[in-house]
Amino acid sequence: MIGLDLFSGPGGMTIGFKRAGIIPLACVEHRRDAVVTYSGHTPAAEHFCTDIRRLSFTRYAGKIDVVYGGPPCQPFSTGGLRRATADTRNMFPEFARVLREVRPEAFVAENVQGLTTRNSIGYLASLIAEFEAMGYNVSWRVLHAADYGVSQKRRRLFIVGFRRGNFRFPKPTHGPTTGKAYVAxxxxxxxxxxxxxxxxxxxxxxxxxxxxxxxxxxxxxxxxxxxxxxxxxxxxxxxxxxxxxxxxxxxxxxxxxxxxxxxxxxxxxxxxxxxxxxxxxxxxxxxxxxxxxxxxxxxxxxxxxVGDAVPPDLAEVVARAVVSQLNGHAVSDDTHCPADAAPPLFVAA
CATH class of the missing domain: 3.90.120 (DNA Methylase; Chain A, domain 2)
Structure with missing residues (x-):
């Protein structure tokens, strides 16, 4: 499968997605150091070191299976000013624009858990509505990296959209409900x-x-x-x-x-x-x-x-589920959250 990597950073998501069989045709990242780091492990991708707002992506229409990336999280981070949509660093509108221009079969957006808190949950709901208006069935969940073998207490929001069917999130592999201890x-x-x-x-x-x-x-x-x-x-x-x-x-x-x-x-x-x-x-x-x-x-x-990136091992778990389900393989998973059974649109700060 072919991917398009937005707000790529050093490529944590791409490393995991490549392991799952999603190969990036191009990546976009405005920080030059991160692009140089990225090119070290994925030199074949077309690298755009610029502000995403300066680019048109219509050239990739019909060529991309999965658009993925983590729009800058500072507008919604509990550790920042939490200005949300008033923050000029909010790049979700650009992520949505790319989806409209490229029309991929699926997308994966990663962000901070703060987007699910009281101050930002209305914006999350509006994002989901916008994605659904484009023809995507949207599932979302806050994943704890430690639940998937990453030795880190890192909770991040994943929003996944499929044009056909609903995405099912993979079950945890580590932790008290699995019989397998967290990685120390x-x-x-x-x-x-x-x-x-x-x-x-x-x-x-x-x-x-x-x-x-x-x-x-x-x-x-x-x-x-x-x-x-x-x-x-x-x-x-x-x-x-x-x-x-x-x-x-x-x-x-x-x-x-x-x-x-x-x-x-x-x-x-x-x-x-x-x-x-x-x-x-x-x-x-x-x-x-x-x-x-x-x-x-x-x-x-x-x-x-390093700190901005998605852990490659967590990205791989999500990407393998995406690839499997896009290929038509059913997944038996009680953590699924389709539109009619989504988690409550509020998580306490």
Whole structure:
């Protein structure tokens, strides 16, 4: 099958889609570093390093089976300003325009879970209505990457449209309902760094806000958190590279300090001993990029590319379901959400 990759970044979706048999004819991405990274693993695709609004896609009409991509998520991210449609970075209108121009058999759009929250759910409903008006049967679901073998607590919205039939989402392969444990981050990374960690100290917060788990709450300055190596990692952030980079607790300070705080102890001061930040390479491994893959650009750009991407292993699971069902193979799956049985159009923030 032939694909068209929009807002491609370094190609996390394409790596997974290629494994499933969807080969991109072209990709569009305005960040040059990400295009260079992408061309390293998919050189045969036509690469457009430009603003998607400058392009016409009518040349691909009748040539594309699946259009896929993740329109910029900042307008709907719970970690941003959440300006939604008022944000000029909202590229869903461009995604819809491409569908009208190309008329593929199916599409897959990925975005943040924030699009399903109270402030944005009306826009999601309008998007679904627009896609349906184009002749697509639309299914959507928030998928947890850890449920599909990715060692990361990453929840993302997937919207899938088929011209014929309704898409059925694949069942989880890992987690408490499957009999197969989540993949522990410690099976992939360890106290010993892979690559060069950023020189950015972890500092005890002046006014900590602990939780029951020592790996949650706001206990340290910045957005980076300690990683429980016995469980999936926190979501890898596109803003990593500095104080928002998660860190490995080589001296096991986090557990003792969290207990100290919960028992009423005074906050500690200074740098956390034994704390080291995750490297670009480790972040990419947690995201399930191939270990041999090279990211281009500054280190900040590399962290952004990794954090913005769809985990290739998760993309592959979705793409294999798309290919199988487009080829007419029935799927027995109780997680299906056709139009008449969709999840409630609200998820608490």
């Amino acid at each position: 981050s410690g099976s992939l990374i360890s106290h010993d760094p892979i690559g060069e960690p950023p020189e950015c100290p972890v500092v005890f917060a002046r006014f900590p806000d602990p939780r029951k788990s020592p790996y949650a709450g706001h206990v340290y300055n910045g957005g980076g958190r300690p990683i429980d190596l016995k469980a999936p990692c926190h979501t890898i952030l596109a803003a990593a590279g500095g104080y928002k980079t998660h860190w490995i607790d080589t001296l096991n300070v986090a557990v003792a300090y969290n207990r100290h705080l919960l028992e009423g102890g005074e906050p500690w001061v200074g740098e956390v001993p034994g704390a080291r930040r995750m490297t670009v390479e480790e972040s990419a491994i947690i995201q399930t990029f191939p270990r041999e893959m090279r990211f281009f650009g500054s280190r900040s750009s590399q962290y952004t590319q």
